[in-house]
Structures are given as C-alpha cells and as structure tokens.
Amino acid sequence: EVQLVESGGGLVQPGRSLKLSCVASGFTFSDYGMHWIRQAPGKGLEWVAYISSSSGTIYYADTMKGRFSISRDNAKNTLYLQLSSLRSEDTAFYYCVRRGPPGFWFAYWGQGTLVTVSS
C-alpha cells in the first residue's frame, strides 16, 4: 500500500523559513517523480513543485519560484520542501503527492501538513 506521510508544518512568523518532509513507503520511491501541492483552508488546490525520480528535472509554480526549493533523498525515501521568505498567503495544507506515470496526474496523496504563517 502506498503511503506518504508529511511532517514539519506548524506556526511560523512572516519572513521565516520552514522545511517540510514526506516519507514514502509501499513503492520504490526512486522510480517515481513527486510533487508538492497546497491548499489554503477552505480554498482550492494549487500545484507547487515537481521533482523527477533522479532529481534531474525540477519545476516550480511561478509564484513559488525563488522562495521554495524541492529536493529528495532516495536513500531515505524522503521528499522535502524548503519554504523561505514565508508570507501570510502561504498558509495552507501542503500535500506530498506521487506522480501517476506515464502522465503528470496526481495518483497518491499524503494526508497533508498545515503551515500557518502569522505573527
């Protein structure tokens, strides 16, 4: 069974940084590209970033480019998202999502971790 477990969320002040983690199990992590997707409370879904299986290809949503950094450690079956220069509008649930090959749809989702940016 595919499992994705996010952690690292919490309350953070504007302008500060935070690093999210996602531990994967139930599949060969190093074979799959991974995404981060976020959802502000009560709002819709917003794709954040994608990293390929080997980390050779990375894409970001324009609004996150330069502030967020996606990475992975295949030896630890772990996906990361480094958030910096956080703003109140970054408050959201952040989901770790496995790619659905062969296409870029979102096949498996974690339960999400809540990031709250507030002073």
Place this chain on the structure above:
Amino acid sequence: DIVVTQSPSSLAVSAGETVTINCKSSQSLLSSVNQKNYLAWYQQKPGQSPKLLISLASTRESGVPDRFIGSGSGTDFTLTISSVQAEDLADYYCQQHYSFPLTFGSGTKLEIK
C-alpha cells in the same frame, strides 16, 4: 500557462439524480502524439485528501465506481456522476496534465439535498 475554468462552483442534487460538472481549458489538451486528452478529475471528501478519479479525460482509476464518467476532448470536458449517492458529497476538481505549470480548476462543491 493553461487556465482551466470549472463550472458550476456548487450544486445541490437529490440522491439518484445525475450531475454534470464542466471544465474548459484555455488551450487544447489533446496530444498530437497519442491522441489522448491530458485532463484528470479528483474527488475531495470533507476532511480528506483529494483522490484521483479519472486520468486522460476518461480512464477511471481502479476501484472508482462506474457511475463516474469522464468525457470530452480538446478544450471541453465533463465529469458525469450518474445516480448520485450520499457518499458522493465532496468537492470535485479538474486538472490539466498537459504541460507545466500544472493547473487545477477552481472546484465544484456537490451537496446532497
């Protein structure tokens, strides 16, 4: 960027009725390579993470009831839920997986009368 416009934003139906949710993209999602349409549909029940229902416009995921039907091509797509059940209470989203940045529709809230 491809803009995906979803409608309606909400609807309320009685159990047993048929529901139609629409999604329109700002450019064609039809691949000239394989003639497949790169659109997916998701269901998000209250308090839960989203769940993939349909990919490539009409391919249902394993375990998804056959009352969920995806159709359409090019720029216009539809999710039809026939004989709606109480358990279908959820938000529904479409997503284009044709090109980066990947984008979602704004969602449709389905309520059961």
